[in-house]
Amino acid sequence: MRQAFDPTSESYGHGNNKTGETKRSILHPDLKTIPRQPQVQLIGNGIVYDHEGLAEAKLKHPHHRTFHKTVVPQEDDLAYTRFYRWHIDAALYDLAPPKVTTLYSLTVPRGESQTLRYDDGTGDELKVPLGTTAFVSGATMFDILPKELKSLAVRSKVKYAPHPYVWMAPAHAMSTGLGIETEGLELPLEELPPWEEEKIKVFPICWKNPVTGNLHFQVHPCGVQELIVDPLPAGADREGALYPDGAHLKDLKEVRDIIYKMQRPAIAPELVYPHDWDEKDLVLFHNRGVLHSVVGAFAPDQVRAFHQCNLAASSDPVGPSEEDVAKYA
Ligand SMILES: [Fe+2]
Numbered sequence: 001m002r003q004a005f006d007p008t009s010e011s012y013g014h015g016n017n018k019t020g021e022t023k024r025s026i027l028h029p030d031l032k033t034i035p036r037q038p039q040v041q042l043i044g045n046g047i048v049y050d051h052e053g054l055a056e057a058k059l060k061h062p063h064h065r066t067f068h069k070t071v072v073p074q075e076d077d078l079a080y081t082r083f084y085r086w087h088i089d090a091a092l093y094d095l096a097p098p099k100v101t102t103l104y105s106l107t108v109p110r111g112e113s114q115t116l117r118y119d120d121g122t123g124d125e126l127k128v129p130l131g132t133t134a135f136v137s138g139a140t141m142f143d144i145l146p147k148e149l150k151s152l153a154v155r156s157k158v159k160y161a162p163h164p165y166v167w168m169a170p171a172h173a174m175s176t177g178l179g180i181e182t183e184g185l186e187l188p189l190e191e192l193p194p195w196e197e198e199k200i201k202v203f204p205i206c207w208k209n210p211v212t213g214n215l216h217f218q219v220h221p222c223g224v225q226e227l228i229v230d231p232l233p234a235g236a237d238r239e240g241a242l243y244p245d246g247a248h249l250k251d252l253k254e255v256r257d258i259i260y261k262m263q264r265p266a267i268a269p270e271l272v273y274p275h276d277w278d279e280k281d282l283v284l285f286h287n288r289g290v291l292h293s294v295v296g297a298f299a300p301d302q303v304r305a306f307h308q309c310n311l312a313a314s315s316d317p318v319g320p321s322e323e324d325v326a327k328y329a
Contacts, residue, residue: 083177138216164223204319
């Protein structure tokens with residue numbers, strides 16, 4: 001079914017049988033590969049027996065305490081939760097980001113809803129069903145930006161780190177799950193598995209929807225390393241413009257602060273769609289048009305089993321057209 005959206009794509013979004021490149025990747029513990037269909041991953045929580053050739057799969061729903069710099073206190077755990085990590089499903093190195101991801105729920109534990117905290121000083125909270133998957137629109141993320149940030153967005157590209165999930169493994173996320181705290185913990189590039197400059201991904205911030213023509217703000221904030229800004233096009237209004245003559249920003253904190261400022265408004269509680277899972281729900285989502293996050297905390301005996309599938313695309317996403325840049329820059 002996934003191939004219907006991209007007939008020539010075959011391998012899993014992170015590469016077949018080498019999830020996240022190495023065991024040091026932060027993705028490694030979350031995904032169990034189905035042997036006869038390696039593009040499909042078994043994800044969830046608790047122990048699943050005799051499933052599709054896997055005699056026993058110990059699954060662990062990602063918990064924010066393993067990733068965030070600060071945590072919800074132990075006594076509030078299970079009542080309160082956080083967005084684990086806002087992301088696009090993508091290797092962000094070598095392979096092109098999948099167009100569509102499918103999630104199919106086999107076993108869904110029933111339980112009380114939880115209160116999701118942002119813990120960023122805003123007081124924002126969101127009531128969410130247990131173990132929801134949260135989605136926000138990348139088109140809305142772009143649409144609600146003020147003029148000067150729209151201009152910056154259509155002129156900018158982000159450069160991702162090589163093997164970003166290994167690079168970021170020692171680092172901690174922000175309390176909103178929308179990027180990494182800058183503490184200098186990322187692995188030095190020379191300690192990463194072998195990498196090649198040509199395989200590093202440099203993507204436009206905005207990806208053009210091939211059907212609607214809309215621009216979607218599609219940045220995986222955790223993996224970003226540098227920001228490359230084109231100068232304003234000839235004749236554009238320079239009043240209030242950011243980096244009117246272009247820039248290549250390499251200071252990690254500065255780059256992250258800019259991306260965060262642009263993305264945070266779109267994860268406001270009223271803009272989040274938290275899916276309330278039932279068993280046998282099949283969700284297909286436009287991975288090049290939305291960001292999503294794992295949410296929730298399960299007790300060890302709550303069993304949840306999902307199939308997840310996405311395929312590395314046959315080509316990279318396309319950025320804003322010249323007309324888009326002329327319109328927004
Ligand atoms: Fe995902």
